[in-house]
Amino acid sequence: MPLRIPYTAPFPPPTIHPPSAHSLAGSIAALASFLSPRPNSSKTLLLTGAGLSVPSGLPDYRGPRGTYTLRRNYRPVFYAEFVARHASRQRYFARSYLGWPAVERVKPNKGYEAVGALGGLGILGGVVTQNVDALHPRAHPDLPTIELHGSLHTMTCLSCGTPFPRADFQTELTRLNPAWAGYMASLPASIPGNPEDAPATTNPDGDAELQPSANPDGDVAPAPGAPAYETFRYPSCPSCLASPPLLEDGSRAEIRVDGDGAWMPGSSGGVLKPGVVMFGEGVDPGVRVAAERAVDEAGRVLVVGSSLATWSAWRLVRRMRDKGGEVGIVCLGGVRGEGEVVGEGIGGVRVVGRAEEVLPEVVEALRRRVDGGEGDGGKGSLRAARQL
Known part of the structure; x- marks a missing residue:
């Protein structure tokens, strides 16, 4: 069965719960x-998706201006293709090269700042994020964050497992591809790679469209003046180059490079891969177990900016419900299976709103409870939570 991208069409509209949540207030x-601590109850786990990063300049996948909404034929490079084919890696790295500057300069928005504030109040026990932009660790380094799908800010060798900073990899790509560097420098300010906000043509996974329209097979033809994908070069793993690793058959890997140090076909190792879970690739077992443990240790989960289209995220919410914990959702559009986890007769909270607008107000409301002692034991409960 061929791999496919799950749920590219919108989900059904949400049912607000409770009914009083139709207004912003x-x-x-x-x-x-929902977030206020209960006696003898564990803290809340936050589960976030690409919608939280939209105000920072990165698009989501399924929102009104998301990648799948605007480009119906968009098709990423799948993991098996990346591992097996030099040409697929050339395409991926060329697009990633153009998209990286926008990812590197993106900054946490008010939604991320509110997450940090909720952590400071003792409301949140941790964060599990599907986002690969590393904005959570930047916004709240003291609040534990599990990056379910990895981070664009690292590269990892497929042969020896050595990690490398993505910024250093970008420097090498510039050195090896002067024509592409010149092309990126010639792009208008509204295109990734220039000091303006990231436009919709930068995808949530950090690659960039060379032109808005895609071909029927989902690939994107280079825009006029762009070098061809097959000219793009990328470096080999320096650790493997210095000391070739052993292969499964016991032989040493052969790492071939050209005169400038670029990886060459015919090599049997030394390929660097972005530190993200690509389409068709499984979540790292250690990360999966850590995320499950975070669910098990939490009293409830709040989903922010995610449609839960990926199984890796949906299963965590389902796990929370299966153990009797409540689910809250803050998302503009519909969410996968939300009627199974929140609503009348089930409990939880479902609101429609922008995280960067709603969450800061929620923080202020909770702070007022701390200062004013709203609710039964609210003052003591919140202060006790903050001290944990």
């Missing part, structure tokens, strides 16, 4: 109540 009150 009602949404804030419902979320503040």
